[in-house]
Amino acid sequence: MIRSVLLSTALLIACIFAQSTWFGGIAVFGVVPDLSLIVLIWLSYKNGQVEGPISGFLAGLAEDFLSTSPLGFHAFVKTAVAALTAVLHGSFFIDRLLLPILLGIAGTIVKALAVGLLYLIFGSSIHAYSFVDKVLWIEAAYNGILAPAVFLILSPLNRFLVTERGRG
Amino acid sequence: MPDIRIPSTDRGRRAVAPILLAASLICLTVSTRSLEGLPESLGLSIFGFFQRGFSAVGIFVSDSIASITELQRLRDNYRELTAKLERYTNMERGIAELREENKRLKEQLGFSQEIPYQRIAARIVAKDPENLYSTITIDKGFSEGIRKNMPVIALQDGMEGLVGRVIEVGRGTSKIVPLYDSKSFVAARFSGGSRTEGLVGGQGAPDDPLVMRFVKKRMKDEIQFGDLVVTTGYESIYPAEISVGRVKKVRVLDYLTSIDIELDPVLDFSRIEYVFIIRPKTVDSEIDASPGNKNAARPSAGRAKP
Numbered sequence: 481m482i483r484s485v486l487l488s489t490a491l492l493i494a495c496i497f498a499q500s501t502w503f504g505g506i507a508v509f510g511v512v513p514d515l516s517l518i519v520l521i522w523l524s525y526k527n528g529q530v531e532g533p534i535s536g537f538l539a540g541l542a543e544d545f546l547s548t549s550p551l552g553f554h555a556f557v558k559t560a561v562a563a564l565t566a567v568l569h570g571s572f573f574i575d576r577l578l579l580p581i582l583l584g585i586a587g588t589i590v591k592a593l594a595v596g597l598l599y600l601i602f603g604s605s606i607h608a609y610s611f612v613d614k615v616l617w618i619e620a621a622y623n624g625i626l627a628p629a630v631f632l633i634l635s636p637l638n639r640f641l642v643t644e645r646g647r648g
Numbered sequence: 649m650p651d652i653r654i655p656s657t658d659r660g661r662r663a664v665a666p667i668l669l670a671a672s673l674i675c676l677t678v679s680t681r682s683l684e685g686l687p688e689s690l691g692l693s694i695f696g697f698f699q700r701g702f703s704a705v706g707i708f709v710s711d712s713i714a715s716i717t718e719l720q721r722l723r724d725n726y727r728e729l730t731a732k733l734e735r736y737t738n739m740e741r742g743i744a745e746l747r748e749e750n751k752r753l754k755e756q757l758g759f760s761q762e763i764p765y766q767r768i769a770a771r772i773v774a775k776d777p778e779n780l781y782s783t784i785t786i787d788k789g790f791s792e793g794i795r796k797n798m799p800v801i802a803l804q805d806g807m808e809g810l811v812g813r814v815i816e817v818g819r820g821t822s823k824i825v826p827l828y829d830s831k832s833f834v835a836a837r838f839s840g841g842s843r844t845e846g847l848v849g850g851q852g853a854p855d856d857p858l859v860m861r862f863v864k865k866r867m868k869d870e871i872q873f874g875d876l877v878v879t880t881g882y883e884s885i886y887p888a889e890i891s892v893g894r895v896k897k898v899r900v901l902d903y904l905t906s907i908d909i910e911l912d913p914v915l916d917f918s919r920i921e922y923v924f925i926i927r928p929k930t931v932d933s934e935i936d937a938s939p940g941n942k943n944a945a946r947p948s949a950g951r952a953k954p
Binding site: 494500501550606607 | 661662664665668669671672673674675676677678679680687688691692694695696698699701702703706773774775776777778779780781782783785815816823825829830831852853854855918
């Protein structure tokens with residue numbers, strides 16, 4: 481389990497670095513896709529209730545250090561998304577296209593809801609998504625479009641990133 | 649290797665996420681009350697190091713590809729510049745005379761030659777990983793003399809404009825909160841004419857216009873499209889007369905005693921690659937005096953306007 485958590489966290493942090501340095505060039509209307517979120521959804525769906533949330537929490541903390549967000553913001557959001565995705569663990573067979581798209585979009589909306597919850601608790605020190613603004617929906621669509629490709633790329637890494645229990 | 653116990657029961661497994669969520673909330677509670685900022689600074693120093701590595705790889709790849717077309721462009725530029733150089737050489741003599749004359753006149757008027765600011769050039773290595781916050785990360789940090797709340801400017805198309813301010817400083821990297829961030833505010837005034845003052849803030853996206861608030865309603869007839877807005881220098885953070893934006897639209901709401909003015913930033917934030925951090929000379933002397941600071945005395949790239 482520890483190996484899976486460490487490798488998953490390293491992969492998520494690498495995605496965060498890539499998002500912050502390279503993804504400016506593929507932004508659509510100034511919106512970048514959340515690659516680390518897509519990877520986290522895959523990891524949590526495959527691993528279940530322990531590894532996904534732990535990796536999400538650690539990667540989220542790393543992201544907080546790189547962002548102007550308050551410490552704990554991304555840690556909370558990523559843990560929440562991972563925990564909710566882990567509830568679905570083993571419930572469906574992940575096909576090549578439809579379910580990854582749905583998970584990518586739903587994960588982004590869950591992320592926005594988690595951010596909204598933090599906004600309710602901590603008020604103006606938190607930046608929240610507006611559900612009527614284009615940013616959230618462009619990001620959701622972008623994540624949905626990218627998810628099938630990311631899931632496909634991650635599949636061969638199953639034995640490194642997913643525990644034996646997760647592989648069934 | 650520490651003895652890490654893995655929760656083996658279903659109950660134990662279910663407890664992991666709530667525990668981590670609670671830990672996140674504790675972190676948030678502490679950090680939103682701005683307690684010291686030490687964990688953030690430490691984390692930025694560590695992760696900023698790796699982030700710079702990622703940025704360097706990206707820059708290397710894009711630069712390698714761009715260098716082929718760049719070579720052709722440079723050849724054309726070389727020819728053009730050679731012709732320009734010839735013209736400028738002729739102009740140089742006249743400028744030297746004017747400079748001398750200007751110096752003499754300034755001395756006669758008793759103007760101070762001392763400019764109280766220095767600039768530190770830095771390259772933007774990263775932006776915020778996601779879309780909610782507007783972080784800009786630069787490749788200079790504490791060891792280069794950067795300190796929290798130092799103002800940041802950039803030059804673009806011959807125009808000098810305000811970028812934002814340093815919000816977090818790591819050892820080799822720093823985080824900047826840009827002017828377009830929705831939590832960013834700067835006291836500003838119109839550059840010419842009325843000198844009307846207001847408070848300029850961002851709307852969260854680099855493409856969205858800045859908004860100047862609390863401008864007195866009676867001034868609305870004096871404000872023209874394209875008028876330049878600059879910093880007032882009232883705050884201790886931003887020096888005066890740095891360009892912020894130009895008037896795009898005036899919004900007059902009947903129920904308000906003030907008007908809102910939309911401004912086009914003088915800088916295109918999506919195109920900025922290099923910035924200058926403005927360092928007051930008082931900070932410079934403090935850094936020079938600090939023990940074991942090898943880099944602090946390094947000469948900076950140039951000087952800012954006062």
